[in-house]
Amino acid sequence: MTTFNTDKFYGVYVAMPACYDKEGEVSPEAIANLVRYLKTTGIRGLYVGGSTGEGMLQTKEERKLVLETVVKECADELQIIAHIGAITTRESVELAKHAEQLGVDAISSIPPFYYRPSDQGVKNHWLAMIEATKLPFIIYHIPGTTGFNLSTSLFKEMVAHDQVVGLKITTSSSYELQQFKRFGGDNFVVFNGPDEQYVAGRVMGACGGIGGTYGAMPELFVKIERCYTAGDIDEAARWQFRVNEIIADMLSVPIYAALKHIIALRGVDIGAPRLPIEPLGPQHMATVERIAATIERYVAEI
16 A cells, blocks of 8 residues: 555646647647646646557657656646556656656556556566656556456555555446545545546546546536535536537547647647547538537636
8 A cells, every 4th residue: 555645636637638730740839838728727737648648659759758848837836647658668667767857746557558468467567667766656547448457456466566556547437446446545546537427436436537628628627626526516417417518529520639629729729639540621620619619608607
């Protein structure tokens, strides 16, 4: 069980989207502009280099540049969790050491993918990056994309390590979330992953959430969190239902590209996603613009 103080890990963490220029290169200017905007919305922190951040589509040099830019722009105003997982252990360890040098609040990692590693292989992979730093470590459990299901036995082995302070869980089962919280203990941090069930995750033991669609509408997720912490569960659910309508619409178009375009419509141009992520086509624009207008209308009601 961890002896770290985990009280600072709570609330709304935006999964930072990748920011590119018109040539598709990482844009420090766009990153800085996005961070400046997000700092005004009431969020608690940023999760950098994960799925929404297209970390798996970037070189390690690009991932380092992204994190360096975020840290510089945050200036201790937001908590920063750096996702440093890669397909190779060597690269993950290098990114972990880099993140520690920058002074982030925690590191996080998916399991290695493609080669279908055993539980022991995943444990070795995670321990290598954990033991390369003195930072708190947050497991990222997202079996839908990695193909790896975190077993209870492996989870218990990982939690026995002092630096393993939490878990981000992206599955549709809030029961599974509750069980990880149960086995992790009172001080163990669990972040809800599925944006559509923020309230459900909080009710079942999550300390907050990390999500990609948060970036398009951070104010709405902050509203949900504030209603929840004030004890007004019905109002939190009402805002969750509104958010879910928006997410359902976003899922009807290429969602990563839609997220970026909505953010641009809200004032911060962060470019298009990298291939093979599907870009928006002309047939998608009316839907995306309608979604952005709905978000602005709801934000105006807060």
